[in-house]
Amino acid sequence: MKKLINTPDGVVQDELHGFQAAHGDRVRVSFDPAMIVRIDAPVKGKVGIISGGGSGHEPMHGGFVGPGMLDAACPGEVFTSPTPDQMAEATKAVDGGAGVIHVVKNYTGDVMNFDMAAELGKGEGIEVETILTNDDVAVEDSLYTAGRRGVGVTVLVEKICGGAAEDRRSLQQVAELGRRVNANGRSMGMALTPCITPASGNPSFELADDEVEIGIGIHGEPGRFREKVGPASQVAERLMTPILEDLPFSSGDRVLAFVNGMGGTPLIELYVVYAEVAKIAQQHGLRIERNLIGSYITSLEMQGCSITLLKLDEEMTRYWDAPVNTPGLRWKA
Amino acid sequence: MSISRDDVLRWMELFAAAVAEHRAELVALDTAIGDGDHGTNMDRGMRKALERLGASEQADAGAALKTVAMALISSVGGAAGPLYGTLFLQMGSALAGNPEIELADYAQAWRKGLEGVQARGKAQPGDKTMVDALIPGVEALERASDLSDGLRAAAQAAETGMKATIPLVARKGRASYLGERSRDHQDPGATSTYYLFEAAAAALAG
Structure with missing residues (x-):
């Protein structure tokens, strides 16, 4: 380690x-x-x-x-x-x-x-x-x-x-x-690699070099299934489909789309995923009114991402836009 | 034969030693179906508990167990902190003010502890949790007519209960996310609970 x-x-x-x-x-x-x-x-x-x-x-x-x-x-x-x-x-x-x-x-x-x-x-x-x-x-x-x-x-x-x-x-x-x-709000995550907690010194789970885990938790809890690593478009589809099916997001809904890094994934890859998320959202008639892209809820050095969709209403949007001044998130302040 | 305050202190020392000795095993069991911190957390908590027991005079066995409870609650975190904290808090309350604990008092304290754990964690028998070692251990104590025999029978029953968690599918805690994949693994909480009964037999049986 x-x-x-x-x-x-x-x-x-x-x-x-x-x-x-x-x-x-x-x-x-x-x-x-x-x-x-x-x-x-x-x-x-x-x-x-x-x-x-x-x-x-x-x-x-x-x-x-x-x-x-x-x-x-x-x-x-x-x-x-x-x-x-x-x-x-x-x-x-x-x-x-x-x-x-x-x-x-x-x-x-x-x-x-x-x-x-x-x-x-x-x-x-x-x-x-x-x-x-x-x-x-x-x-x-x-x-x-x-x-x-x-x-x-x-x-x-x-x-x-x-x-x-x-x-x-x-x-x-x-x-x-x-x-x-x-x-x-609905979310789903995936991992390209496990993470290692300092106290254990060992990976939280085993994943082959060419495998990804879909549905992973933020402590390395197991997901829904594993598969061979595919293009980012496939990963985005794997995460977006269960999210869209779970809450009846319907055409015309205004949403906040949050693409989150698990800790070890560079921003360039998160934007690649976001492009796919935006495409899928458009296909479903969802209007992404706000977004957040970056590593905000991480799992040590795990590589991977999660996607969160939040169906917005006027009050949520107003308070999302309100000033915030914290070490991790800051705007209008 | 009865149990004194010093017997209970000895029991806690042996439990802390067992947790330290089996720290890696508990971590490995927990890594397989949980989040891998059970051995580390219990070891940290029991070291803190011994530190506090040594720092001030404990009025009686009940007070000592309450000291252990508060140390665990404030240092362990996770699910184990509240669950073991509640177990020792309930046992401590049941035994407070009792200088000579007889078998029936001791068994009743364990029963109160078990009830507290189930109220806190909502686990039922067969959910693949510490309760699966706790229930048979407590019942063995309640059936006993002699303290030493009862303690040894309880340790044996807890061990059987611990091993019986292997084929179970977890319905509580992080292991429940695994569903079927939690089968064929021994529950780490049931394992540490077995060590608690084993330490009791070693410290308190004549």
Whole structure:
């Protein structure tokens, strides 16, 4: 294993030191419990928004802390959800009196730890609403699985809810908006290569040199199937078809198209994929009104991409366009 | 024969040692059907637990188990943190203030722990989780009439339950994403739970 690390066990702490050194003017980094908090938090009268999850998906979530997006992020160990005390502390740190939103990706560990945080927070007198993201169409949603994973739509939820919170929308309004974004978003990912967590030192799964895995999760969870690597047009079609079939996106719909890199894929390839996405969208009569292209929810050094489509409404579009000023996403600010 | 606070401290030391010794095995089992962090996370958590047990005087066995629970909850993360945290928290509450724990008290504490784990994780028997080792272990303790025999029977039953997860298809946790492909793998959570029973037998059986 070759990685730019000091020690496998110290990766997250070392990264946080770097984050503090780089962005200490706009965020407060705390190490025990680990969290990244907007420097002006709590913002009085504004709904606070926190998220958290395992590390290894950067810039999500820490890179999205700042005006117009998250008030705090709680990083866990690599691919391991954070602990309840982190979320409980972050909730207190961002409560400006208008309540706090927890954005939780649907993974067993994340859900349980955020549940415990909410229980610990009882008695603190802070109103908490949870938005659970579960947009990965690669997973069959049934009683017999942990349910669909939260992936690309999480970035969109955090941005759009962040905009609404800056606009002083109420806790209920922001929560309802976030749930609507999740309900109208669908994603699917693929991998060209596995990734290696620093602690294990081994690839998260085996994939032959000429194979790709379609439907991969952001922690290397297995996808729907493997096949010989084909042209980008074929990959885009493999991801877009289940997405389009899952939510009845219909002709004339306005959508946000998000082509995300898994960490090890260069932007040039993401644009190649985006060209195919745009073509397929046009064939289906979808109007891509907004887009996002880049590596925002990653899986360490994994090569591959995910595609997210979000059916937009007027309110979502307005808050997507609203100013945002975070290390990972910035416009109009 | 009864269980004292020091017996429970010894049990936790042996469990921490077992987790450290089998860290790589737990990582390998978890890499096959999960996300590969179970051994690392439990090892980190149990080291933290021993550190906290050593840092202050534990009033009784129940208090010691609660200390372990809080250490795991605040240091493990993942699914194992809340699940093992809940297990030890419920056991600790059941045993709090009891200086001489008899077999029936101990079995009842395990029952409370099991109930807590199922309430937190919603797993049913056969879902291919730690519950599949926990249930037979707890039931063996409840059937026993002698503490030492009961502890050994519980470890054996937990081991059988752990091995019985091999042919199962996972319905909970990350392994459930694999569907049929989760078959023919032993569940890492059931494996660490077996080590917990094994450590109990080694520490507490006469």
